[in-house]
Amino acid sequence: MTDTQDYHGKLVTIERFILDQQQAHPEATGTLTNILYDMALAAKIITSKTTRAGLAEILGSAGEENVQGEEVQKLDVFAQRTIFRLNDHTGRLAAMASEEEEAIIPIPSRFPVGPYVLVFDPLDGSSNIDMNVSIGTIFGIYRRTTASGPGTLADVLQPARNLVAAGYILYGASTMMVYSTGNGVHGFTLDPAIGEFLLSHPNIKLPAKPKYYSVNQGYQPFWTAGVQAYTEWLQRDTPEKKGLSLRYIGSLVADFHRNLLSGGVFYYPADSKDLKKPGGKLRLVYEAGPLSFLIEQAGGYASDGAQAILDIVPAQLHQRVPMFIGNRTLVEQAEALIRRHDGAATPA
Ligand code: AHG
Ligand code: MN
Numbered sequence: 001m002t003d004t005q006d007y008h009g010k011l012v013t014i015e016r017f018i019l020d021q022q023q024a025h026p027e028a029t030g031t032l033t034n035i036l037y038d039m040a041l042a043a044k045i046i047t048s049k050t051t052r053a054g055l056a057e058i059l060g061s062a063g064e065e066n067v068q069g070e071e072v073q074k075l076d077v078f079a080q081r082t083i084f085r086l087n088d089h090t091g092r093l094a095a096m097a098s099e100e101e102e103a104i105i106p107i108p109s110r111f112p113v114g115p116y117v118l119v120f121d122p123l124d125g126s127s128n129i130d131m132n133v134s135i136g137t138i139f140g141i142y143r144r145t146t147a148s149g150p151g152t153l154a155d156v157l158q159p160a161r162n163l164v165a166a167g168y169i170l171y172g173a174s175t176m177m178v179y180s181t182g183n184g185v186h187g188f189t190l191d192p193a194i195g196e197f198l199l200s201h202p203n204i205k206l207p208a209k210p211k212y213y214s215v216n217q218g219y220q221p222f223w224t225a226g227v228q229a230y231t232e233w234l235q236r237d238t239p240e241k242k243g244l245s246l247r248y249i250g251s252l253v254a255d256f257h258r259n260l261l262s263g264g265v266f267y268y269p270a271d272s273k274d275l276k277k278p279g280g281k282l283r284l285v286y287e288a289g290p291l292s293f294l295i296e297q298a299g300g301y302a303s304d305g306a307q308a309i310l311d312i313v314p315a316q317l318h319q320r321v322p323m324f325i326g327n328r329t330l331v332e333q334a335e336a337l338i339r340r341h342d343g344a345a346t347p348a
């Protein structure tokens, strides 16, 4: 990997950085590089709508429900279509999977298939669009496991430890793209004046001293005793750490990004509030998995309360999973208190 020191003081576009990273892999064919380019292009196209969401016809509900039973926002549909259309014809993917589609998304038969599969949440935090709160896109890229022909569900239901790349786009005060191909986590900020993502956060590492815990405390009455005890531990000064402040935006990408830069823990535990969702709200394949890959690359850890999320083999495409993600010491404390108070089984 090119030493990020080489970039000091230079204008480094995401294209140049990705290409430099590819040099470190002589066997690379450029296919993965081009998928990452396309995600950066998708980010620019989606940004053109998010920055106008309050003005244009893009605001509000699309008047339909998605497979999750959630009201689909027009921007969800726009982001879904943008990512699909940028990737359906390139011959780089064997299939795609999205939060917004019930089944895996095949490559149209008129186009060639390729060696990778793309999983994505086209727009995360959709309920915040109309309130002008930051939203995001989450994606992960796997090498297909089947030999040839159209991609299958098996190609998508891989443990996140198999990811070859993962990342997110944050549509906030500025638009950022943060990704890893297994050689550290790198952040790029879109300069709207030139329409380029420029390297702004090379080699992101979680700060050793955590600042925030991030959870929807409104569900506290529905948590297990272990999660209640954990939350109380986070708030207290202990020998290991000062009591942490609470920050919760309600947009996973924004909450994750803030904790990645400040240090801390985000958790969406299982709760007994909605018995249809015993495993918490977040989805394993296209939310928890890619973010767990990133946090481990940044020196952290992600668990479902009992085991590393990276090791969970998905059984269904939209399977939900409790998630504790951030500084390793904080996440391991969650596992310890859940074991002590709730028994050895995962809380789901
Ligand atoms: P999505 O908009 O893709 O459905 O994801 C929303 C998620 C995530 O962004 C956030 O962490 C969580 O919903 C917030 O849920 P609560 O409102 O239940 O806290
Ligand atoms: Mn989401």
Ligand code: MN
Binding pocket: 099, 121, 122, 123, 124, 125, 126
């Ligand atoms: Mn979504």
